[in-house]
Amino acid sequence: MNERRYALTRRRFIMRAAGAAAGGLATGVLEGAARAATAVALGAQPPGLPARQFAWDATLARDRYGNAIAPRYDRLLFFDVKGTPTTAHARQLENALRTLERTYPWGPSGLLFTVGWGHGYFTRLLGTSSPVPPAMALSDFELPTIDDYDLCLHLACDEALRLAAVEAALVGGAPLSGASGPLHLASALVWRETRTGFVGSGLPAANQQVGGIPSDRPVPAGAPLYMGFKSGLTRNQASEDAIAIGAGPFAEGTTQQVSYMRLRLDSWYGELSDRERVARMYAPQVTPQQAARFTVDAASDPSLYGQAVRRYGVVGHAQTSARARRAGKPLILRRDFDTADGGQAGLHFVSLQRTIDDFIATRSAMNASDAQFHNPAITDTVNNGINEFIFVLKRANYIIPSRAERSFPALPGLAAALR
Numbered sequence: 001m002n003e004r005r006y007a008l009t010r011r012r013f014i015m016r017a018a019g020a021a022a023g024g025l026a027t028g029v030l031e032g033a034a035r036a037a038t039a040v041a042l043g044a045q046p047p048g049l050p051a052r053q054f055a056w057d058a059t060l061a062r063d064r065y066g067n068a069i070a071p072r073y074d075r076l077l078f079f080d081v082k083g084t085p086t087t088a089h090a091r092q093l094e095n096a097l098r099t100l101e102r103t104y105p106w107g108p109s110g111l112l113f114t115v116g117w118g119h120g121y122f123t124r125l126l127g128t129s130s131p132v133p134p135a136m137a138l139s140d141f142e143l144p145t146i147d148d149y150d151l152c153l154h155l156a157c158d159e160a161l162r163l164a165a166v167e168a169a170l171v172g173g174a175p176l177s178g179a180s181g182p183l184h185l186a187s188a189l190v191w192r193e194t195r196t197g198f199v200g201s202g203l204p205a206a207n208q209q210v211g212g213i214p215s216d217r218p219v220p221a222g223a224p225l226y227m228g229f230k231s232g233l234t235r236n237q238a239s240e241d242a243i244a245i246g247a248g249p250f251a252e253g254t255t256q257q258v259s260y261m262r263l264r265l266d267s268w269y270g271e272l273s274d275r276e277r278v279a280r281m282y283a284p285q286v287t288p289q290q291a292a293r294f295t296v297d298a299a300s301d302p303s304l305y306g307q308a309v310r311r312y313g314v315v316g317h318a319q320t321s322a323r324a325r326r327a328g329k330p331l332i333l334r335r336d337f338d339t340a341d342g343g344q345a346g347l348h349f350v351s352l353q354r355t356i357d358d359f360i361a362t363r364s365a366m367n368a369s370d371a372q373f374h375n376p377a378i379t380d381t382v383n384n385g386i387n388e389f390i391f392v393l394k395r396a397n398y399i400i401p402s403r404a405e406r407s408f409p410a411l412p413g414l415a416a417a418l419r
């Protein structure tokens, strides 16, 4: 950046920061931000990238029915902000993300990612109100750790080694083949945790020698998820348009819920027949033959829920979750993936929705805690969808701003500093 431009940018930034101070923002932030004189030059951004960070669907391959095929590998990187956030922090993060955008095409053959910000970033570091609430336990039968990370970076593509290389560059400063520009985040962010995983035909079967899965290799060879069923059919997902925030500082953003669940599939595969697994995954009114023919909709009619409870004494996961639909449409867009982290079968459940309340409504519907009042054969977990087989270990909520606002959103002076 030339000196004159820099001086202007800085003056504009300080004026904005002063204005924000009058508006009551945390003074520590302003002092820190005002010290941010060591601006890093901001790299160029390839043209044509979508305004929504979560606009992945248009880049995804489709199966023969038109269902989007998720990227095969995912990685979640969690960070805290280093010290007091400044515009120099924001420039460093933005620069690294732009380097990634220049290095890889936006799509599963290149790289897809979202940056989300947690409750504490807004309240603790900026002294302002958070657009998302802190996460909490969402059923009587879970006791999750509530993550307090400032930032969640979700990376996804079809090449596992690429995600490892990107992480090594961002976190450890390792060189990244083909990249021209800064990537190392260490002076802006402190790395806290990484979670990894995969989803797609063949991958769960290839990774089934882990805790939580019986040793006789029961996961079907072509299954995209450990539990053996296809997921993410078009009509069982919210659309990207439906989950986009329409107005305000987070317009074209969305909210993200990230949980980590352990799977315990001994009785799933060891004690249940195909028929019983289909009943628990979809609905007791669905037969394995019907399930095998699902194309764009797992037709697990929520209006048959009452019948499932009273007549069958078992309810299905898709059926109970579908009770949360609004105008016939699901509220959440699931971008979850299996994991073998820690040598244990698990699921990193990542879902996007316009508000965290939409997630809570969906998860409450999935709990089906009302069923036991009508039929004691069903409890919170027994005969109740897949609740018996998943154990929530961790939960967290994030806001995913628009692409333009993704680096240190709501930081005073940000717009000028990123110009």
Ligand code: HEM
Residues within 6 Å of the ligand: 225, 227, 229, 230, 231, 232, 233, 235, 236, 237, 281, 298, 317, 318, 319, 321, 322, 323, 325, 329, 330, 331, 332, 347, 349, 362, 363, 366, 386, 390
């Ligand atoms: C191991 C964990 C899970 C597995 C294997 C799983 C699998 C499935 C499957 C096979 C369907 C049928 C529809 C489709 O093919 O997309 C479905 C639907 C659904 N699931 Fe899950 N799921 C899991 C966890 C969750 C969790 C934690 C939630 C959170 C609330 C959830 C929410 C939903 C919703 C909202 C639907 C669509 C309901 C509708 O059509 O309105 N699932 N899931």
